[in-house]
Amino acid sequence: MIKTKKIGSKLGASLFALVFAVLFGVGGWAVGVYPMFKQLQGWWRAADLVAVQAHINKLELREHEDESTSWQVLAEFEYQYNGQTYRSTRINIGGDSSDNIGSYQRDIHAQLLAARNQDQRITLWLDPQEPAYAVYDRQIRYKRLLFLIPFATLFPLISLGAWWALWAIWFKPDKEVADVAAAGAGADAGSALTSGHTLSGKLEIQPDSSGAELGFFAIFWSLLTFPLSILAVTDGGSNMRFLVLLFPLIGVLLLWLSLRLAFLRWRVGETSLFMAQQPCTGIKDLCMRLCFKLPLGQRMQSAGTYYPVKAEVLCVLEDRRGEDTSSKTLWSQALNSIQILHGAQGMDLKISLPKDMPASGLLDDKDVEVIWKLQIKVLGADIEFVLPVQAGTGQGRKKTLSDLMAVQPDRSIYELPKATTQPDRSIYELPKARAPADKQTPKGLWAYVFLFCMVALSAYLMIDHGDDEVSATRAEARAVIPEEAETLAQLQARLRAGTDVNSRDSEGRSLLMQAADENNLDKVNYLLQQGAQADLATPLDADGNGGRSAVFAAINNDAADILQALADAGADMQKPANKVWTPMHYASYRGAMKSLRFLHERGLPVDDRFAGERGSTPLMVAAQYQQLSVIAFLLQAGADRKKKDLYGEDACGYARYFKQAMASKALECP
Missing domain, CATH: 2.60.40 (Immunoglobulin-like)
Known part of the structure; x- marks a missing residue:
């Protein structure tokens, strides 16, 4: 009598397979495929975005405690485009969520916090076809893309396998x-x-085809270990972290073995x-x-x-x-x-x-x-x-x-x-004739090609792209795009009509500061000739934040010629803003090399401390934000790399704490 499976066992196995199919299918879409699609879609869209200046209305770094701590930057930006006012809460072009991948969330929050404390506008990237869409960071997050690979590939594959098992239970x-x-x-x-x-x-x-299982296992193993190992290595820490590279190495060997077996079978x-x-x-x-x-x-x-x-x-x-x-x-x-x-x-x-x-x-x-x-x-x-x-x-x-x-x-x-x-x-x-040497295609050729590609990819991704994104954003922020800026003739007409040369806008910026923000030397010279106060700054709030003057606007654009005009008019090149930021510190933070050289040539000390907070020097600020050209210039100008802040940390300590590997190398840290 032929034995068949009972209907109850089939139903039980079907329910088990169905749960796997649905959970891994939905999970793979929600935490892998869709976020990766958003990252790639945002990267494709970024090329068509244009810059617009915005004001930060709200800013928060939200911390989530679960099995591990993750962070999320929440912000609201206000900007104008074609005469209309818009608001946006988008941070990254690939979508926003909480995570603990590197220090991305904390770095973005630090940038926005510094801009808000200085009452400074920031650059958003806007879609001209959809003005309501504007984002702060238009760079793709390579580390997050790596993190999503296992979820976007393995989870859907497991789901497909479960659906196949469900079919096999009833029809095979x-x-x-x-x-x-x-x-x-x-x-x-x-x-x-x-x-x-x-x-x-x-x-x-027909021959048994079970050897294909090794190939599937090698693919699964590599999809899981390669992204996670690269993330573990690039996150910094002790040299012991490089031991995790053994896991992708095993994946390479498994892939090589499966490819070799497939090649030998193909040859026969x-x-x-x-x-x-x-x-x-x-x-x-x-x-x-x-x-x-x-x-x-x-x-x-x-x-x-x-x-x-x-x-x-x-x-x-x-x-x-x-x-x-x-x-x-x-x-x-x-x-x-x-x-x-x-x-x-x-x-x-x-x-x-x-x-x-x-x-x-x-x-x-x-x-x-x-x-x-x-x-x-x-x-x-x-x-x-x-x-x-x-x-x-x-x-x-x-x-x-x-x-x-x-x-x-x-x-x-x-x-x-x-x-x-x-x-x-x-x-x-038959006579046992001696077989000639087997001259075949080099056995390890494809393995070497594959290994070389993986090593090259790993080396590229090990570069701290998060820091590159920060530097790019800073560089873009220097190019201030005025919103319907008036011409010099219009400004002259306003003043002849009775407008006070030291009048302010709704943000507390003087006319001189607005001209410096626009990087318009002709306007700056004209206003100074008309008696504009060179040191007039934005009002201070109850916490002492504010006090940003035309000097800081010029440094933001790295406009040494405007700095020269302000200095000739008697502007104080050491007057701080936000209670602590001196022009030398601010130039180091922005990477404004022309401004930095100008300040140094006027005799400003390169080792001045912040007037408050930790007492950081310009070299410490440059190390924190990985301004490599600034570090090189300050060291050449005689900055003391061993000078410590109020908590006993030197510039190397800042580079290590903020995981700025290239800054640490530039400082020749031990």
């Missing part, structure tokens, strides 16, 4: 049913067990095994023919005359009870060494099976199975056939090699010679 024939049905067909009919089918009354078996081509009759225990001299779809050696880089072939028959007991599968060889027999001619499309074998061995199939326990195998090694490839051996004594008419002649494939278009075998003579009796 049960192995037990196939085995029993095949066994009932009888040995003389040549029915196939599991892997074979009949062709003209002869049993045909498709194969089939034909039998004259059903294999049974106790059978003597069972005739088989191994057929090659392509002439043997056709894909060899350098062909030989003969190729060695090794063959072995095994009876294996496979026990799948428990967590691990154990295999025990009950019987094995290695066939004599065989030599096969180049261009052959078939080779003949004879095997004898002992009668005291069990037949193929499951034993009393469904997790214990007897498997008969024929293992063949040719051209470096391992080919394995599962033999459907039945219980019996091998009685009946003994079939010979002549019975297999009908299944010999047609002659190849290459017209290469075939190995000739007489019906009464075994191929084992």
Whole structure:
């Protein structure tokens, strides 16, 4: 009686597969595919964005405590475009969420906080086709993209596997049913067990394709370990973090091994095994023919005359009870060494099976199975056939090699010679000619190419792109784009009409400061000639924030000529803003090299401390924000790299704390 799965077990397995399919499918979309799509879509869109100046209305760094601490910057920006006022809360072009990938969230918050404390406008990037869309950071977050790769690939693959399992539960024939049905067909009919089918009354078996599992495992392993290992290395810390690179190295080796196995199988081509009759225990001299779809050696880089072939028959007991599968060889027999001619499309074998061995199939326990195998090694490839051996004594008419002649494939278009075998003579009796050296494509070529690509990608991604994004944003912020700035003639007309030369706008900026923000030297000179106060600054709030003057506006644009005009008019080049920021500190923060040189030439000290907070020097500020050209200039100007702030930290301490590797190198930190 044929055993079939009960409907209850199928329903239980279906529910299990359905849960996996839905959870991993939805999870892969929500935390992997969709965020990655947003990152790539934002990167594609960034090229069409234009800069616009904005004011920071709200700013918050929200901290989330779970298994680990993550952060999220929340902000509201107000800006004008084509005479209309808009508001935006977008930080990054790829979408905003809380995370702890590097120090991105804290760095962005520090930038925005510094701009707000100085009452400074910031640069947003706006879509002219959709003015309501504006974002602060238009750079793609490479580290976040790496982090999303496992979720965007492995989760959907697991979901697809679960859907396939669900289909297989209901529509794929049960192995037990196939085995029993095949066994009932009888040995003389040549029915196939599991892997074979009949062709003209002869049993045909296809090779086992389980080697593909290694390739799938290698892909899964690499998709998981490569991104996470690169993130672990680039996040900084002790040198012990480089040990995690062992995991992607294992992935490289697995990929190389799977590619090599696939190449060897491809070199041999498709194969089939034909039998004259059903294999049974106790059978003597069972005739088989191994057929090659392509002439043997056709894909060899350098062909030989003969190729060695090794063959072995095994009876294996496979026990799948428990967590691990154990295999025990009950019987094995290695066939004599065989030599096969180049261009052959078939080779003949004879095997004898002992009668005291069990037949193929499951034993009393469904997790214990007897498997008969024929293992063949040719051209470096391992080919394995599962033999459907039945219980019996091998009685009946003994079939010979002549019975297999009908299944010999047609002659190849290459017209290469075939190995000739007489019906009464075994191929084992052929002379054992020495096979030439196997000159094949370099075994490790593709592995080396793949490894080189992975190393190059790792080296590129190990650069702190977050810092590059910060530097780019700062550089873009220097180019202040005035909003409908009036011309010099319009300004002159306003003043002639009675406007006070020291009047302010709604943000507290004087006319002189507005002209410096616009980087308009002609306006600055005109206003100074009309008596504008060179040191007039924005009002201070209750906390002492504000006090930004035209000097800071000029440094923001790195306009040394405007600084010169202000200095000639008596502007104080050491007067701080926000209680602590001196022009020298601010120039170091902005990376304004022309302004920095101008201040130094006027005799301003390079080692002045902040008037409050930690007492940081300009060199410490440059290290914190990784302004490499500023660091080089300050050191050349005599800045003391060992000078400490009020908490005992020097410039190297700032570089280490803020994970600025290139700044640390520029400072020659130990």
